[in-house]
Amino acid sequence: GENVEQHPSTLSVQEGDSAVIKCTYSDSASNYFPWYKQELGKRPQLIIDIRSNVGEKKDQRIAVTLNKTAKHFSLHITETQPEDSAVYFCAASGNTGNQFYFGTGTSLTVIP
Amino acid sequence: KAGVTQTPRYLIKTRGQQVTLSCSPISGHRSVSWYQQTPGQGLQFLFEYFSETQRNKGNFPGRFSGRQFSNSRSEMNVSTLELGDSALYLCASSGHRGDETQYFGPGTRLLVL
Numbered sequence: 710g711e712n713v714e715q716h717p718s719t720l721s722v723q724e725g726d727s728a729v730i731k732c733t734y735s736d737s738a739s740n741y742f743p744w745y746k747q748e749l750g751k752r753p754q755l756i757i758d759i760r761s762n763v764g765e766k767k768d769q770r771i772a773v774t775l776n777k778t779a780k781h782f783s784l785h786i787t788e789t790q791p792e793d794s795a796v797y798f799c800a801a802s803g804n805t806g807n808q809f810y811f812g813t814g815t816s817l818t819v820i821p
Numbered sequence: 822k823a824g825v826t827q828t829p830r831y832l833i834k835t836r837g838q839q840v841t842l843s844c845s846p847i848s849g850h851r852s853v854s855w856y857q858q859t860p861g862q863g864l865q866f867l868f869e870y871f872s873e874t875q876r877n878k879g880n881f882p883g884r885f886s887g888r889q890f891s892n893s894r895s896e897m898n899v900s901t902l903e904l905g906d907s908a909l910y911l912c913a914s915s916g917h918r919g920d921e922t923q924y925f926g927p928g929t930r931l932l933v934l
Contacts, residue, residue, distance in 0.1 A: 741921050752911065752925040753864070798864060807852050807915050808877035809923065813863035 711736040713801050715812025722789050723820050730815045732799035733781040739803035739810075742782050744773060747814075748795045756797075757784070789819045823848065825914050825926035833932045839900040842929045846893050846914030852876075853895040854923065855887060858909040870895050899931075907933045 712735040722728050734742075740761035745753035759766045759773045759782065766773050770789075775782040786793055799812040826845045834840050846853050854877075855867040866879035870889035889895045893914075899906055909930050913923035 743922065745925075752927050754925070755922055758922065800864075802921060807854055807869050807871075807921055807923065808866060808879075809854070810866065811856075811864040 711810040728786045730784045734801040739801040745798045827926040844912035850914035856911045
């Protein structure tokens with residue numbers, strides 16, 4: 710089955726700096742890659758996603774890039790703010806149905 | 822639209838007991854997935870139901886089972902509880918093909934003593 714690895718597990722940045730979180734996947738059949746943000750005590754919420762026919766997608770301060778050949782995708786957050794502090798999860802899906810494989814999460818802390 | 826709801830929100834059980842958790846998806850969503858979230862393991866996929874049929878299953882023992890009703894509501898059952906089953910159990914619903922976005926419920930926090 711699919712295996713998704715996520716790095717780093719923790720990340721601290723100064724407010725205003727950029728943050729990058731990287732994920733790799735193993736199954737070349739995976740074709741949908743969402744990113745979720747989970748604040749303490751809350752449910753995961755989708756922040757951005759990308760499909761395998763697209764190399765990059767941007768939404769304001771958040772962008773995701775996908776390299777199908779290398780089987781990795783990354784989340785980029787620019788001009789970080791304290792409210793960006795949360796745990797971020799990447800995921801991959803591709804078979805029939807909605808079987809998602811999640812990374813183990815990155816705890817991002819933005820220092821004011 | 823109302824979001825995904827889960828009941829109960831918190832549960833305390835003892836080893837050997839069984840537990841049933843409930844998930845009501847967003848109206849119109851037919852797919853419901855269940856995940857176990859623990860600090861060390863992240864989100865681990867349990868199973869997915871679509872139109873009352875289990876469509877995908879993760880690598881969990883047979884003590885974990887589920888079902889889906891005709892109104893798409895889903896239940897998850899864990900029998901013979903073990904201490905290691907203590908976790909946050911999340912369900913997520915998604916809509917029709919072409920929109921795989923999963924919307925998560927608030928979770929049920931299960932503590933096994």
